[in-house]
Ligand SMILES: [Zn+2]
């Protein structure tokens with residue numbers, strides 16, 4: 503197999519050849535056909551996330567075909583199209599796992615962080631954390647569903663089913679999927695982008711947003727809830743100011759710059775500020791069943807696997823519309 507590996511945070515990924523990994527007990531071996539590039543990969547590569555297993559193959563939006571089954575695997579056969587997300591392992595016995603919150607597991611394993619991920623042409627994964635992918639969408643189009651879609655969906659659920667006017671801060675991979683789900687649910691999306699980013703605002707309107715504007719401006723109407731995908735702490739007080747009494751502000755990113763201090767008055771009125779961490783397998787089952795019904799269509803830019811560094815650079819510099827996807 504070939505892979506792009508990270509040896510040390512802050513350095514470029516390197517192309518390596520390795521022997522094909524055999525599937526262990528309970529694992530499937532997957533011939534990778536596409537892997538999305540997520541902002542979290544950037545946080546791993548840049549060292550913002552401090553617990554990687556090194557060297558590591560990044561990537562946790564993996565799509566491929568089952569190429570071999572380990573002992574004891576049920577529910578998959580060779581040739582099945584599968585997706586592999588960020589949650590690659592949970593302990594099953596901590597209080598979080600026992601209460602249906604395995605996304606908060608005390609002893610988790612994350613794909614592309616502690617478990618080798620999808621910047622490769624092959625991988626092995628615990629079959630219990632892999633999901634069949636149905637629908638007409640191509641492999642590369644499906645890849646962003648595995649994290650941008652799942653985290654976006656979980657954030658949307660946390661924003662509350664009754665929240666019909668929804669702000670979204672940062673209009674990239676996750677937001678463009680959330681917008682489609684929200685429109686399907688007959689909610690209104692108000693999209694906030696970096697001030698002056700006309701291309702992102704046009705993209706948001708194209709994806710069904712009823713309004714798009716600069717993140718330093720107020721929306722035309724008071725919002726019921728807001729989701730922040732951009733890793734920018736100063737958006738937290740901005741979003742709190744934009745939501746009504748009792749409204750919810752959801753931080754959907756895994757890393758964010760410091761949140762500036764803000765007057766208590768903008769939280770007062772039973773506004774709720776919360777984060778969303780990781781995903782549960784139930785989130786994956788729910789969202790991957792819903793996505794083909796809408797159907798969610800992702801906007802992607804494909805890069806050859808060998809150009810993973812270029813894809814990360816494009817994401818870092820904001821030069822992507824939609825999501826970057828690596829093809830081995
Ligand atoms: Zn656990």
Ligand SMILES: [Zn+2]
Pocket residue numbers: 540541542543562588649650
């Ligand atoms: Zn991700």
